[in-house]
Amino acid sequence: MARVSVLGAGSWGTALSILLHENGHDVTLWSIMEEEVNMLIKERENKQKLPGIEIPDEIIITNNIEEAITDKSILVMAVPSKFVRNTAKLMKEYVSSDQVIVNVAKGLEDETLYTLVEVINDEMPDNKVAVLSGPSHAEEVSRKIPTTCVAGCTDENTAKIIQDLFMNTNFRVYTSTDVVGIEMGGALKNVIALAAGISDGIGYGDNAKAAIMTRGIAEISRLGVAMGANVQTFNGLSGIGDLIVTCTSMHSRNRRAGILIGKGYSLDKALEEVKMVVEGVFTAKAALDLANKYNVEMPIIKKVNEVLFTGKDTKKAVEELMIRDKKIEY
Numbered sequence: 274m275a276r277v278s279v280l281g282a283g284s285w286g287t288a289l290s291i292l293l294h295e296n297g298h299d300v301t302l303w304s305i306m307e308e309e310v311n312m313l314i315k316e317r318e319n320k321q322k323l324p325g326i327e328i329p330d331e332i333i334i335t336n337n338i339e340e341a342i343t344d345k346s347i348l349v350m351a352v353p354s355k356f357v358r359n360t361a362k363l364m365k366e367y368v369s370s371d372q373v374i375v376n377v378a379k380g381l382e383d384e385t386l387y388t389l390v391e392v393i394n395d396e397m398p399d400n401k402v403a404v405l406s407g408p409s410h411a412e413e414v415s416r417k418i419p420t421t422c423v424a425g426c427t428d429e430n431t432a433k434i435i436q437d438l439f440m441n442t443n444f445r446v447y448t449s450t451d452v453v454g455i456e457m458g459g460a461l462k463n464v465i466a467l468a469a470g471i472s473d474g475i476g477y478g479d480n481a482k483a484a485i486m487t488r489g490i491a492e493i494s495r496l497g498v499a500m501g502a503n504v505q506t507f508n509g510l511s512g513i514g515d516l517i518v519t520c521t522s523m524h525s526r527n528r529r530a531g532i533l534i535g536k537g538y539s540l541d542k543a544l545e546e547v548k549m550v551v552e553g554v555f556t557a558k559a560a561l562d563l564a565n566k567y568n569v570e571m572p573i574i575k576k577v578n579e580v581l582f583t584g585k586d587t588k589k590a591v592e593e594l595m596i597r598d599k600k601i602e603y
């Protein structure tokens with residue numbers, strides 16, 4: 274049994290804290306939002322984000338960061354990507370170097386172009402930081418629907434510890450030491466999901482979506498490899514696996530936002546309608562900046578940026594992708 278804290282009480286943090294409790298661990302769930310903590314303590318359910326899923330009484334729910342960090346061996350960071358640095362800043366006053374941090378958020382920091390593990394290590398350089406990623410909607414994990422993920426850490430033993438922590442009969446976990454590959458797959462699939470949603474919203478068919486997914490993973494791999502990742506990781510759960518689920522599921526807020534944009538909504542209107550954080554919008558620009566930095570061609574991600582931030586007509590963007598220079602496939 275491990276003493277674990279999950280930081281961030283949204284859909285994913287709540288689902289993971291229940292899973293960890295069911296695996297026999299001693300779990301604390303922390304949120305920065307006092308009202309959210311009070312609501313969760315009172316209701317023992319997140320009616321808005323994970324309706325119908327009971328949060329067991331044994332899970333301690335707190336707004337106190339010191340209580341969340343002290344005496345825990347593993348700290349799972351489950352806040353949306355844009356809050357990762359600030360949460361790490363709050364944590365670092367209480368963290369000791371033997372605590373393992375597991376990041377489950379997906380994204381990039383747009384000002385620095387850092388991956389989230391780099392952001393966490395920037396704030397807490399002495400801690401081992403692992404990741405858990407893969408096709409894993411909280412709505413399904415919380416209903417014990419079979420799910421597979423990959424636990425990554427540059428230190429293989431730590432990856433195995435994280436595998437053991439999360440794994441059960443409904444949740445199978447593989448290990449990897451390719452943290453950059455896992456992070457880039459998880460972050461950039463959200464941008465490709467926006468493109469897949471836009472294609473669906475325009476009314477294009479399965480052929481177009483399959484093309485976006487296949488060429489999408491090709492461009493994600495190109496950038497990932499330039500950044501030092503292993504190309505095989507992009508064929509795995511955190512690469513093509515997560516891309517498939519995000520581009521095809523209605524649970525995906527990135528795809529839902531894309532559908533609205535494809536139907537003609539402005540970016541602001543689409544975000545207002547989806548209500549939740551659409552991480553692909555934040556990641557799109559950072560991905561393009563990284564593509565320029567590493568001199569890698571990312572045509573789909575470039576067009577998504579033009580649609581989102583310069584108001585380019587969606588059909589025109591697709592047409593421009595279709596008439597690019599002729600290429601060899603691989």
Ligand SMILES: NC(=O)c1ccc[n+]([C@@H]2O[C@H](COP(=O)([O-])OP(=O)(O)OC[C@H]3O[C@@H](n4cnc5c(N)ncnc54)[C@H](O)[C@@H]3O)[C@@H](O)[C@H]2O)c1
Pocket residue numbers: 281282283284285286303304305306309322351352353354356359360377378379380409410411412549550552
């Ligand atoms: N939902 C999923 O199925 C799922 C699955 C895998 C990975 N993820 C990743 O996990 C991360 C969290 O996703 P989610 O679906 O739980 O998001 P969410 O929108 O449900 O989470 C919001 C939560 O973040 C916390 N929060 C809000 N503002 C904050 C702030 N300023 N500082 C710190 N914490 C704050 C609060 O607890 C809030 O409930 C994302 O990066 C997402 O990509 C989500």
